[in-house]
């Protein structure tokens with residue numbers, strides 16, 4: 389039932405929508421099951437977007453509360469996880485508005501300075517390097533990155549979840565990778581900047 | 591690189607826009623073919639695709655997944671039960687269907703009307719008369735003053751004294767003890783009538799505050 393793994397949530401869509409229908413009828417036990425099923429996935433997603441661990445519980449609570457309120461009126465047009473992640477995306481961005489952004493470097497130059505001044509022991513850790521790299525991205529870019537590489541969602545589904553055009557999803561992802569370029573060799577284990585996408589920058 | 595310059599720029603771009611979904615194998619057949627063909631003849635885009643695999647692994651692996659806490663679930667249930675009983679909709683989700691909102695904050699209004707805007711006095715750290723030590727897990731060890739308007743309160747760790755003061759202000763609340771090792775304060779809500787109904791509505795409105803993790807009545811001796 390709870391199938392959180394390397395590729396995100398493996399949906400049992402029918403089961404999820406059945407739970408959501410029961411939630412629509414006011415079934416608290418169903419809400420508890422959905423909460424437990426989605427908690428880790430939502431925390432991860434919210435943390436990725438906000439980079440603020442203290443926001444996670446609050447946002448997950450918000451998301452589940454909205455699921456509770458909207459369950460009865462929601463038509464299962466998309467995958468259940470897509471619907472829930474879409475709600476989480478909105479609530480996470482709201483949380484950033486409420487709490488203020490963390491110190492996100494806004495351009496590649498800052499990124500280089502960040503990398504140059506950093507402790508070498510930090511750079512040894514792939515995780516901290518990844519975290520540093522993700523700090524360069526906008527919350528929206530981090531969200532798309534997560535939806536693609538953790539959840540394995542097609543761009544069509546991401547467009548549904550984020551309520552934006554498919555092309556926006558593709559270009560957001562494209563610009564995210566472009567911004568990560570300063571860290572590219574370390575991030576991808578490639579010796580040269582093989583992923584350099586600057587020539588296709590429109 | 592030679593191949594790269596020979597091809598129209600938009601074809602590289604079109605392919606690179608699709609690369610993330612190519613590496614996770616979530617493209618439609620025709621798109622997948624288009625990317626595959628291009629990569630076969632374009633060294634630069636092929637290298638970009640290789641790097642893309644590295645990025646995928648990194649994103650998928652670089653963050654731990656926390657487990658749900660009982661407290662988080664308890665807070666969610668508390669929130670929906672409050673909504674069922676008396677709470678008005680949260681402003682942020684006011685577009686939700688109103689069918690479950692049984693009534694509108696009648697009890698809460700009563701509690702607020704009783705509120706006296708007295709400054710909150712902090713007596714934190716003051717030992718009880720009997721020096722009793724309490725934990726959340728053993729409410730029976732709690733000193734009970736005999737007044738029906740004392741509550742046990744746990745706030746989020748980062749709540750400032752100023753915010754705590756403003757939280758308690760509507761009830762003319764004073765901290766009579768705490769925090770103990772579990773972070774629990776004993777607070778007397780001086781403007782709340784010491785009866786079950788008034789106390790319950792005060793507790794409900796306290797629990798609606800984001801900073802409040804737990805708000806409960808201190809049961810008089812003899813009650814659990």
Ligand SMILES: [Zn+2]
Pocket residue numbers: 594597601602605628632634635636
């Ligand atoms: Zn190419």
